Amino acid sequence: MDRISAIRNVEEALRAFEAGEADLAATEERVLAALRTYATEFEDGSGLGAYVGRGAEAVEDVVVIASSPAEARDRIADHAPAAPSSFDVERLD
Structure with missing residues (x-):
């Protein structure tokens, strides 16, 4: 997952929280899942x-x-x- 996709996933989680479609625990899980996916699939071509x-x-x-x-x-x-x-x-x- 690239940075833009990770940010979009976090934004979607926050949007659902703000709309009352998700509670804080569910929002935290979605944000954490996006961050973990981003971190564990990290590749930017720099050797990192x-x-x-x-x-x-x-x-x-x-x-x-x-x-x-x-x-x-x-x-x-x-x-x-x-x-x-x-x-x-x-x-x-």
Whole structure:
């Protein structure tokens, strides 16, 4: 999913919420689903990709965009304060 599609999906979710067609929980689920799809299918031709932390509870399922596994480890550690000194990352394709 590209950025424009993700934004459209979020706008549609907000529109349904504002119209009373969805409650907050349903809106949150739709927005989260759009964001997860965007993140896990991220490709912009720049060599960046989505990476997920693996092997330690503190980093499990933390997803970041990075240009390499090493950069992904650094970014995941920044977003998971309890990250161990060593953990695996997996590129999402």
